[in-house]
Amino acid sequence: MTQLQFFIQQAINAISIGSLYALMAIGLAMVFGILRLINFAHGDLIMVGSYAALLLLAAGVPFWLAALAGICASMVMGLLMERIAYRPIRGAPDVAMLLTSFAVTILLENAAILIFNPTPRPFPVPEALGTAQRFGSLRIANIDLIAIAVALVLLVALTFFVTRTQIGISMRAASEDLLAARLMGINVNVVISYAFAIGSILAGVVGLLWSMRVGKIDPLMGFYPVLKAFVASVIGGLGSLPGAVLGGYVLGLLEILLQGLLPSALTPYRDAFVFIALIILLLFRPNGILGSVEKEKI
Amino acid sequence: MLSFEDIHVYYGHVHALKGMSFEVMEGELVTMLGANGAGKSTTLLTISGILKPTQGQIIYEGRNLSGFSPYSIVRSGIIHCPEGRHIFGGLTVRENLMMGAVQRRDHSQVKQDFDWVCSLFPILSERIGQNGSTLSGGEQQMLAIGRALMARPRLLLLDEPSLGLAPVVVQIIFDVIQQLRQNGVTILLVEQNARKALQIADRGYLLETGQVVLSGSVQELHANPAIERHYLGG
Numbered sequence: 001m002t003q004l005q006f007f008i009q010q011a012i013n014a015i016s017i018g019s020l021y022a023l024m025a026i027g028l029a030m031v032f033g034i035l036r037l038i039n040f041a042h043g044d045l046i047m048v049g050s051y052a053a054l055l056l057l058a059a060g061v062p063f064w065l066a067a068l069a070g071i072c073a074s075m076v077m078g079l080l081m082e083r084i085a086y087r088p089i090r091g092a093p094d095v096a097m098l099l100t101s102f103a104v105t106i107l108l109e110n111a112a113i114l115i116f117n118p119t120p121r122p123f124p125v126p127e128a129l130g131t132a133q134r135f136g137s138l139r140i141a142n143i144d145l146i147a148i149a150v151a152l153v154l155l156v157a158l159t160f161f162v163t164r165t166q167i168g169i170s171m172r173a174a175s176e177d178l179l180a181a182r183l184m185g186i187n188v189n190v191v192i193s194y195a196f197a198i199g200s201i202l203a204g205v206v207g208l209l210w211s212m213r214v215g216k217i218d219p220l221m222g223f224y225p226v227l228k229a230f231v232a233s234v235i236g237g238l239g240s241l242p243g244a245v246l247g248g249y250v251l252g253l254l255e256i257l258l259q260g261l262l263p264s265a266l267t268p269y270r271d272a273f274v275f276i277a278l279i280i281l282l283l284f285r286p287n288g289i290l291g292s293v294e295k296e297k298i
Numbered sequence: 299m300l301s302f303e304d305i306h307v308y309y310g311h312v313h314a315l316k317g318m319s320f321e322v323m324e325g326e327l328v329t330m331l332g333a334n335g336a337g338k339s340t341t342l343l344t345i346s347g348i349l350k351p352t353q354g355q356i357i358y359e360g361r362n363l364s365g366f367s368p369y370s371i372v373r374s375g376i377i378h379c380p381e382g383r384h385i386f387g388g389l390t391v392r393e394n395l396m397m398g399a400v401q402r403r404d405h406s407q408v409k410q411d412f413d414w415v416c417s418l419f420p421i422l423s424e425r426i427g428q429n430g431s432t433l434s435g436g437e438q439q440m441l442a443i444g445r446a447l448m449a450r451p452r453l454l455l456l457d458e459p460s461l462g463l464a465p466v467v468v469q470i471i472f473d474v475i476q477q478l479r480q481n482g483v484t485i486l487l488v489e490q491n492a493r494k495a496l497q498i499a500d501r502g503y504l505l506e507t508g509q510v511v512l513s514g515s516v517q518e519l520h521a522n523p524a525i526e527r528h529y530l531g532g
Contacts (some may be wrong), residue, residue, distance in 0.1 A: 172389060176387060176389065177384050179384060182367065183372075185373065239316065
């Protein structure tokens with residue numbers, strides 16, 4: 001394999017994993033922007049969607065239908081989460097909301113352990129998605145290409161949504177200034193439900209892509225993705241949607257870069273180096289790359 | 299049109315409004331004067347449904363508004379342009395204005411109102427694609443008022459529209475307020491600048507520690523020595 005091929009392969013790998021982080025981070029950012037809530041239970045939406053899809057696949061449902069149902073399951077769970085856990089404590093101190101999200105996480109993960117038992121289950125990948133494309137000695141997994149393409153489509157759709165539709169602009173308005181949004185007659189409950197629904201749909205999509213990438217699922221599978229998404233949104237600037245996307249890709253790139261550059265004895269500690277990089281970044285840009293310093297005009 | 303009947307509001311533990319009563323008639327420009335902490339902004343936030351009274355009734359066009367959510371209050375024709383402008387900094391001027399019309403479905407009329415607001419504040423049309431945060435303080439205040447007007451309010455609540463602005467901008471804003479009133483918009487104006495407010499208002503209320511302590515026509519208020527001493531700096 002030539003150096004160029006190696007580079008292309010790694011770049012695609014980085015963009016593919018970065019796409020997943022970006023899609024996850026958007027869900028966190030949307031909710032955080034409006035509610036100042038870091039919804040750690042966002043990761044469990046991945047698990048819910050993946051299990052729903054797996055159960056349907058096991059029952060013989062065609063793949064695309066099971067995938068769609070899995071995404072819907074994530075969305076429904078996201079909406080329920082907001083309605084049952086977060087809406088009653090809206091306006092409570094940030095710490096109370098954060099703790100509630102931990103409670104939701106513990107509840108969902110343990111419910112999943114009870115229902116599905118903790119052993120990982122293989123996640124079947126359809127043949128068309130499981131193969132790879134060969135270009136000479138360059139080998140690119142279909143699932144990577146699909147992840148990149150899906151993310152691209154979703155990001156374009158999302159950009160259209162937040163800049164061209166009234167509910168999307170309302171969502172940005174509410175995350176800019178919740179009081180003004182309410183005074184202008186924006187129905188905040190509707191906007192928040194949309195934020196949860198969209199974020200959860202993205203999590204459902206990530207769940208499927210993630211499960212196919214890893215090849216197995218388990219009740220605690222949401223922990224890593226949500227942690228990564230959180231890091232990504234901190235890198236980009238917490239609450240900023242472009243920041244979440246940028247942070248996702250930067251994180252993906254950083255991980256793959258470290259994987260390639262670190263001597264093999266150190267690769268198990270890759271994440272430690274990622275966090276060192278994060279700390280250095282935050283020293284210079286405490287609000288992330290795109291985060292603006294909170295300033296008040298008098 | 300709007301009447302407060304013995305309204306009590308708590309802000310956390312603070313008893314902010316202690317039996318407020320006042321009235322605004324259709325077509326009037328009523329001003330509310332008082333020192334910081336007298337309850338002026340609290341009164342407006344209570345009308346717009348952000349704060350809930352623990353006691354008393356808010357009657358608007360014969361209906362009791364207590365318990366209405368902020369968006370249904372906007373739907374009933376009341377809009378509140380808050381103190382400190384509260385424009386959406388990351389949204390363009392155009393998007394800011396469209397957010398004022400978020401509840402309206404009469405799209406062709408909204409377009410007309412958009413042009414009308416741009417003609418009231420021509421500077422906004424020059425900045426139409428810029429983010430709100432890039433505007434100067436005076437332009438932001440114009441944007442905040444323009445955004446509120448996009449709701450086509452019948453009752454406009456204005457909280458300190460002249461605060462911190464250069465005299466020339468204050469004049470533009472007060473001219474617009476007078477023009478709105480001639481167009482038949484009922485206005486409740488909270489102002490630090492009592493002299494200016496009494497120039498254009500029909501009636502006024504003086505608040506102290508969450509209660510109305512004085513009310514009357516602007517002539518009566520002008521003639522009152524307490525007003526003269528504390529608010530007009532005579």
